[in-house]
């Protein structure tokens with residue numbers, strides 16, 4: 369991608385947004401020359417009587433030039449201030465909008481996308497790549513434009529006064545270009561690796577912090593820390609190589625450019641001796657010559673930074689252009705609540721998980737999915753919520769293909785209660801409110817009461833305003849479950865997908881949760897993944913899923929009478945229920 373395409377991509381097709389920051393900075397660069405120009409006029413006036421003895425010093429002109437000098441400094445201050453704010457405001461706005469757009473886009477991607485990507489990497493891209501976009505827009509791009517425009521204008525002005533000396537001053541510019549080219553090549557080559565390792569380090573760090581409990585519990589200091597340490601060491605080594613590789617050529621480039629000043633001194637002096645140059649003009653060249661090279665040196669740095677910008681924008685584009693799940697155009701609410709799988713085949717990778725599966729889930733019924741672990745129960749519920757799209761066949765809701773609904777409308781009609789509840793690092797109140805963001809306080813408290821969480825919330829230090837910690841870390845498993853049920857109750861969606869999580873809870877929590885669930889599922893189409901069969905004996909329909917297929921379906925009694933897989937699972941669970949500690953020999957030291 370060239371610079372224009374990169375700017376277009378980084379601004380999400382609105383390159384005009386960078387216009388003000390470029391215009392103001394270029395103007396500032398031009399104005400920076402004004403005080404020097406006026407200063408030279410003052411010098412000229414003062415030197416004139418010395419060069420032409422007998423000519424009196426024109427004090428009035430000198431005074432006016434000093435006033436103009438002051439005025440130019442004030443104008444320069446005002447324009448620089450404007451350029452500064454334009455650069456920061458526009459670039460931070462562009463990046464904030466870009467980050468939000470990508471996050472919104474990520475929400476619309478199929479879950480399969482997250483299977484193939486490291487979430488830590490995605491987070492690091494959004495933070496670090498946009499940081500590089502911010503740098504380019506707030507600093508480098510406007511200054512680069514200024515750095516090109518101001519010396520060009522300055523050289524043209526100098527050439528107008530004395531073309532020979534101006535040519536000598538410009539001679540070093542083409543000589544420095546090959547050095548710029550070499551340093552850009554080095555930065556491009558090593559920069560890619562550097563950028564990748566920067567992201568890797570951030571991801572490893574996130575992974576380390578997220579897994580800190582496990583690392584402590586299993587004393588994984590060696591294994592996990594080694595991975596992190598290796599990444600940091602590789603980052604250090606590539607950073608040093610990058611600086612060591614590009615630095616010397618950059619310094620040489622700067623040396624060549626500054627050699628131009630020596631050229632002005634020597635050649636200018638010879639012109640004075642030959643009587644071809646007035647001393648004030650010579651002084652003017654010396655003063656302005658120093659201003660000529662400074663911005664050009666900046667162009668070197670810009671090319672180096674551009675490399676990071678390019679890599680970052682390309683990665684962000686890759687995220688932004690990943691196709692989301694195609695949206696249907698059916699109107700807001702679902703046409704009915706019956707769910708039907710018709711010949712559905714689905715795979716996460718290559719091997720099919722569901723194989724030509726057919727299933728009807730009647731509207732307003734409670735349907736339980738049971739079966740051996742890994743059979744595909746969770747997969748079925750994920751497909752109903754369209755976290756993934758099926759490979760073959762179709763899923764219908766209310767007689768219409770799922771894909772014909774807009775994803776947002778579909779999800780507005782479905783409540784999902786996951787087994788591994790995630791709470792945001794926010795207040796309990798806001799976590800429940802996620803179920804329906806426009807709900808009032810009364811409704812939120814009513815949902816919390818119905819989900820049997822009001823009492824424990826009232827006992828917390830700040831009640832509903834208590835922060836729950838990252839992932840809900842300050843609450844117990846049972847409390848988190850109940851908060852998630854409160855969310856679902858508040859949402860009051862006609863379809864409820866429930867991953868039964870009562871298996872490992874203490875009896876008190878279990879009773880509370882069961883009561884809360886009974887409230888949640890009333891008058892809804894409910895699909896529950898049941899791990900303990902005694903909780904779903906009253907279900908309208910029990911579906912036994914094994915190896916991606918429906919192997920049995922019916923009511924509890926019918927399935928027991930069928931004496932198939934369900935009956936075997938039932939007998940097994942009954943046997944485990946009767947199992948007592950006394951049945952096994954007590955543990956004794958070896």
Ligand SMILES: Nc1ncnc2c1ncn2[C@@H]1O[C@H](COP(=O)(O)OP(=O)(O)OP(=O)(O)O)[C@@H](O)[C@H]1O
Pocket residue numbers: 483716717721739740741742743744745746747748
């Ligand atoms: N995100 C994923 N990527 C790849 N494979 C997956 C993914 N999720 C599940 N699987 C695989 O799909 C198969 C079915 O998994 P699924 O979670 O649907 O089974 P399940 O019946 O719900 O199991 P359990 O009762 O243990 O929760 C398993 O072999 C599992 O390893």
